[in-house]
Amino acid sequence: MSEGDLRQGLREFISHELLMDETAVLDDDQELLLDGTIDSLGATRLVGHIEGTWSIKIPPEDVTVENFRTIATMAGYVERRVVDGSGP
Amino acid sequence: MGMRMVYLLPQLVSDAADHDPDQLAFVCRDSTLTYGELEQRSNALAHALIARGVQRGDRVGVFANKSVETGVAMYGIMAAGGAYVPLDPTSPPSRLAYVIQDCGIHHVIAENRQRPTVTGLEKLGVKLDTVIGLTDADIAYPAMGWDEIGSRGEAPRRRVMEQDLCYVLYTSGSTGVPKGIMHTHRSALSWAYVTASEYSIGDDDILSNYAPIHFDLSTLDFFGGAKGRATVVMIPEEHMKLAASLASVLEQSQITLFYTVPRALVQLSTPGVLDQRDFSSLTRILFGGEPMPLKHLHSLMRKLPGTRFYNVYGPTEVNGVTHYEVPGPPPVDGDALPIGVPYDNVEALVLDEEDDPVPQGEVGELAIRSATAMRGYWGRPDLNKRAFYFRDRFDGIPEVFHRTGDLVHQDRDGVYNFHGRKDRQVKSRGYRVELDEVEAVLVTHIDVVEAAAYGVPTQDGTTEIHAAVTLTRASASTPSTLRTYLAETLPAYAVPTTLTVLEDFPRTATGKIDRRRIAEGNKALSTSGERS
Numbered sequence: 001m002s003e004g005d006l007r008q009g010l011r012e013f014i015s016h017e018l019l020m021d022e023t024a025v026l027d028d029d030q031e032l033l034l035d036g037t038i039d040s041l042g043a044t045r046l047v048g049h050i051e052g053t054w055s056i057k058i059p060p061e062d063v064t065v066e067n068f069r070t071i072a073t074m075a076g077y078v079e080r081r082v083v084d085g086s087g088p
Numbered sequence: 089m090g091m092r093m094v095y096l097l098p099q100l101v102s103d104a105a106d107h108d109p110d111q112l113a114f115v116c117r118d119s120t121l122t123y124g125e126l127e128q129r130s131n132a133l134a135h136a137l138i139a140r141g142v143q144r145g146d147r148v149g150v151f152a153n154k155s156v157e158t159g160v161a162m163y164g165i166m167a168a169g170g171a172y173v174p175l176d177p178t179s180p181p182s183r184l185a186y187v188i189q190d191c192g193i194h195h196v197i198a199e200n201r202q203r204p205t206v207t208g209l210e211k212l213g214v215k216l217d218t219v220i221g222l223t224d225a226d227i228a229y230p231a232m233g234w235d236e237i238g239s240r241g242e243a244p245r246r247r248v249m250e251q252d253l254c255y256v257l258y259t260s261g262s263t264g265v266p267k268g269i270m271h272t273h274r275s276a277l278s279w280a281y282v283t284a285s286e287y288s289i290g291d292d293d294i295l296s297n298y299a300p301i302h303f304d305l306s307t308l309d310f311f312g313g314a315k316g317r318a319t320v321v322m323i324p325e326e327h328m329k330l331a332a333s334l335a336s337v338l339e340q341s342q343i344t345l346f347y348t349v350p351r352a353l354v355q356l357s358t359p360g361v362l363d364q365r366d367f368s369s370l371t372r373i374l375f376g377g378e379p380m381p382l383k384h385l386h387s388l389m390r391k392l393p394g395t396r397f398y399n400v401y402g403p404t405e406v407n408g409v410t411h412y413e414v415p416g417p418p419p420v421d422g423d424a425l426p427i428g429v430p431y432d433n434v435e436a437l438v439l440d441e442e443d444d445p446v447p448q449g450e451v452g453e454l455a456i457r458s459a460t461a462m463r464g465y466w467g468r469p470d471l472n473k474r475a476f477y478f479r480d481r482f483d484g485i486p487e488v489f490h491r492t493g494d495l496v497h498q499d500r501d502g503v504y505n506f507h508g509r510k511d512r513q514v515k516s517r518g519y520r521v522e523l524d525e526v527e528a529v530l531v532t533h534i535d536v537v538e539a540a541a542y543g544v545p546t547q548d549g550t551t552e553i554h555a556a557v558t559l560t561r562a563s564a565s566t567p568s569t570l571r572t573y574l575a576e577t578l579p580a581y582a583v584p585t586t587l588t589v590l591e592d593f594p595r596t597a598t599g600k601i602d603r604r605r606i607a608e609g610n611k612a613l614s615t616s617g618e619r620s
Contacts, residue, residue: 033326034153035201036178040329040355041592048591060360065326065333 006075013049018042028072033065043068056081095250096273098167100280100314101127102243107317111291114156116322121156126163128241133164135240136232140218142195144169144248147256149188149196150301151175154322158301161197169246171253174302176597177202183266185212187258191268191466197221250274256466257304259404260596268466269404278459279407280311282431287345287372289316294341297322298348302597304404305377308347331355335362342369349599350380354538357384362391376400378600379524381531383420390417401427403492407460409434410504421532427506434458436504437489438496443477451507454496455489514543514551519581521553526584529577530555533570535563540593541584542603555584556606558592
């Protein structure tokens with residue numbers, strides 16, 4: 001799985017499931033927490049989705065702004081966890 | 089220097105600046121502002137606002153997330169003799185347009201990030217004389233960038249009195265139309281004195297500012313903080329949404345007083361979030377706005393044994409009016425926390441349906457007389473008529489109480505206990521049910537994180553009780569096991585007829601559980617299999 005696939009998967013979940021708008025245009029570096037695209041409800045759902053889709057367990061201390069601020073940082077985090085095997 | 093009368097909020101800033109101009113007033117992300125800089129920049133903004141036509145009593149919008157400039161905007165507007173009106177950046181444009189037009193706002197201070205929405209307002213027919221913080225090149229309105237403000241640092245000479253408006257906060261009304269709650273320098277300054285004295289806020293304190301400025305919790309942070317010449321660390325919006333980031337801001341900023349909503353404390357009590365962190369500076373946690381689930385408070389108090397916890401009560405209309413210091417980790421299945429005792433200089437009455445005081449121990453509506461109370465609702469004579477209770481005292485000169493709409497009883501020790509909103513009491517199958525009690529019992533279940541109960545009118549004119557819950561990750565509970573659990577404690581008529589499991593709850597702009605949206609969402613899902 002490439003980082004491009006990861007980003008695409010995240011982008012689709014956020015636009016289809018969180019924004020309920022399949023036409024939403026999301027930039028990989030858009031500040032999703034700051035601009036309100038993801039609220040705390042959205043963050044909880046997103047964590048659940050990532051855990052289910054990529055079979056990783058995200059500890060609460062990893063759910064930080066650094067890891068979840070943009071699609072790019074999320075994809076980077078997931079890739080580190082999946083590829084490096086620094087899994088649960 | 090001789091004694092100076094302090095009767096306006098900006099005078100708190102100039103007092104702090106006189107005392108120590110280099111003391112930090114605001115910190116937000118990588119920016120800081122000292123009291124000296126805050127005084128200078130807010131006065132310069134005031135001169136610019138006056139030059140652009142702002143008159144005493146004018147309402148000026150602040151359309152921004154947290155930043156040190158937001159603090160400059162609030163004090164600058166007040167120094168110009170105006171009242172600030174927060175415009176929530178997460179609100180839909182139609183609601184912003186409503187607030188701007190309802191409150192007669194002609195001047196707005198906006199952060200650059202809100203530029204697309206400001207452009208959109210024009211399409212909704214909103215007329216503005218000036219937008220400060222943006223440039224003309226960005227938008228169709230006459231505009232003025234921060235770099236054009238100038239540097240006149242002395243306070244404008246303008247007659248402003250303590251009874252003048254200083255801010256108007258719009259909150260959701262029960263009908264869904266926002267209503268503007270008007271506060272004066274007198275009510276806000278009184279609140280600043282109450283909080284600085286009750287919670288011993290001083291210049292060695294670092295207060296958090298968790299609540300956005302459209303949420304009244306922010307007034308304790310800003311005004312109580314300024315009264316104490318303390319530093320206020322604004323917690324950036326993005327950090328409020330994630331528990332681990334919130335915990336790390338509190339730790340790294342060495343916050344000493346954290347005023348927040350139960351929701352944030354529930355987040356922080358998630359296993360793992362507070363581990364291996366140092367919260368030795370955090371000596372006071374205040375929470376309010378909603379009832380606090382006891383099991384989360386219990387676990388948090390055990391993790392933070394050196395912190396004093398206070399349940400602060402008061403509708404936006406009166407600021408805070410009572411508080412209760414939690415003596416120790418409460419029993420998780422105990423009664424809800426009391427709202428406590430009135431602050432000094434606050435008088436409380438408990439009224440029955442006929443507006444007569446009830447005997448001590450009985451439940452009635454709480455009415456408050458306090459210097460911290462609002463002037464009234466902006467442009468709403470209908471609401472103002474109902475909002476106040478007049479007790480005749482000196483031959484036709486009444487004492488004015490604000491009706492809170494909250495049901496309370498006073499116990500034998502004089503401590504007040506909360507029984508929910510008057511309009512949160514429903515009649516189900518002929519019985520009176522307090523929806524808050526249904527929620528409180530649900531949250532005592534080990535698998536339930538949060539609960540929301542609401543009444544659904546039925547065709548035969550009665551009300552059904554419905555509820556929704558969010559569950560812990562490890563939960564094996566189902567709606568039917570939860571209803572069995574409820575039936576062990578609640579009378580049958582109070583057990584919800586429908587119980588839904590949700591991943592998380594929608595929130596209002598101020599972070600409270602949005603029961604209206606839950607009810608609407610569940611109506612749409614009424615054939616879903618998750619219900620019992």
